[in-house]
Amino acid sequence: MSRDWILHVDLDQFIAAVELLRHPELRGRPVVVGGTGDPTQPRTVAATATYEARAHGVHSGTPLRTALRRCPGAVFLPTDPPAYEAASARVMAVLREFPVRVEVWGWDEAFLGAITDDPETLATDLRDAVRTRTRLECSIGIGDNKHQAKLASGLAKPAGIHRLTTDTWAETMNDRPTDALWGIGAKTSRKLAALGLHTVAQLAAADPAELARHFGPTNGPWYRYLALGKGEAEIVTTPWIARGHSRETTFTDDLTDRDAIARHVADLADQVTQDATAAGREITRVSVKIRFSPFLTRTRQTKLPAPTTDPATVTRTALAVLDRFDLDRPVRLLGVGVDYTMPDP
DNA sequence: TCTGGGGTCCTAGGACCC
DNA sequence: TCTGGGGTCCTAGGACCC
Structure with a gap:
């Protein structure tokens, strides 16, 4: 019987896999991708690491200098976002050739809607097509909704296919910790545990009003x-x-000079406005983010009186927002962000 | 582990208005 | 006048995700 299914396609080790296609001689070696590829650069972390590097305790998020210490034999490569963008587009194009609805979810993921009586065969065909056409491996989860499909693809790794539906949910998930759920992280999981809710089953049986209070x-x-x-x-x-x-931008060396800080904020504001214009969008709000040394993050923001695309307005606003900070300690990061006008639905 | 960059959504509290 | 209650907007921070 044909019915609607949600599939989640998750490319395995996407960034590392793209790099290994370009550098086949590195296959089987520990490879760490991040920053400019210089492992002595401080305040830079790994975007990803191959299984061989993971065996040495190097993961996505590990500082490169730590990675170098743990795995001196690793090859360090710079990140190359345009290359990942291009590889991602090739994969999405393959998925779109199938009789499915495709919702792209970042570089290395997509949700698919499909009407079929055999989702496993569809998933197998999708996986084989991606492999043949792009030489990239993916795992595919099958579910009744995105949450189930997303968790299922995690259970399918590497390069597998797994079905997790309402029928099998309880037997698969009930005994797992709450942070196994998509949307519950370490912080919330810890708070739930403090309320005696350790497992998915316990959370499912909890009182909604009690949860709302907390x-x-x-x-x-x-x-x-x-x-x-x-x-x-x-x-x-x-x-x-x-x-x-x-x-x-995170600076290798902390900034303390007020003029230098203001110059960087102005540059970021100008860049962000150019980005907005390139995307054809109007700016409604400007925020400035400062991470002070050692690691204290603060934000200030202001709504513009009217939407704008004018770099001078955005820069002036960002500098005015900057003035509301106490610049009383060294600055390790500066950021400028904007909100866009949303088109009418 | 001396901790990137780019996003989304939710919450709480204060200002302001009726 | 000696204090209510609700609604909306704005800001700062937090949690989570890739």
């Missing part, structure tokens, strides 16, 4: 909803409309 009227009941295996099942094939945009 986590707010939306989040509290939503966590229980996740634990019951529910989730969004609508596939949106139209391109995502960004809510905003930002740029930020």
Whole structure:
């Protein structure tokens, strides 16, 4: 019987896999990708690491200098976003050749909506086509909604196919910790544990009003909803409309000079405005982010009196927002972000 | 582990208005 | 006048995700 299914396609080790296609001689060696590829650069972290590097305790997010210490024999490569963008586009094009609705979810993921009586065969065909046409491996999860499909693709790794539906949810998920759910991270999991809610089953059986008291009227009941295996099942094939945009820079050496800080903020504001204009968007709000040494992050923001595309207005506003900070300690990061006018729905 | 960059959404509290 | 209640907008921060 044909029915609607949600599939989640997750490219395995996407960035590392793209790099290994370009550098086949590195296959089987520990490879770490991040920053400019210079492992002595401080304040730079790995974007990804191959399984061989992971065996040495190097993961995505590991500082490169730590990676070098743990795995001196690793090959370090710079990140190359345009290359990943291009590889991602090739994969999405392959997916779109199938009779499915495709919702792109970042570089290395997509949700698919499909009507079929045999989702496993469809998934196998998709995986084989991606492999043949792009030489990239992917895992595919099958579910009744995005949440189930997303968790299923995680269970399918590497290069496998897994089905997780409402029928099998409880037996698969009930004994897992709450942070196994998509949308519950370390912080929330710890708070839930403090309430005696350690497993998915315990969260599913919790009182929604009690959860609302601790986590707010939306989040509290939503966590229980996740634990019951529910989730969004609508596939949106139209391109995502960004809510905003930002740029930020972490400095190798802290900034202390006020003029230098102001210059950087002005540069970021100008860049962000150019980005907005290139995207054909208007700016409604300007925010400035400062991370002070050692690691204290603060933001200030202001709504513009009217939407603008004018770099001078945005820069002037960003500098005025900057003036509201106490610049009383060294600065390790500066960022400027903007909100966009949203088109009428 | 001395901790990137780019996003999204939610919450809480204050200002302001009726 | 000696203090209510609700609605909306704005800001700062937090959590999560890739």
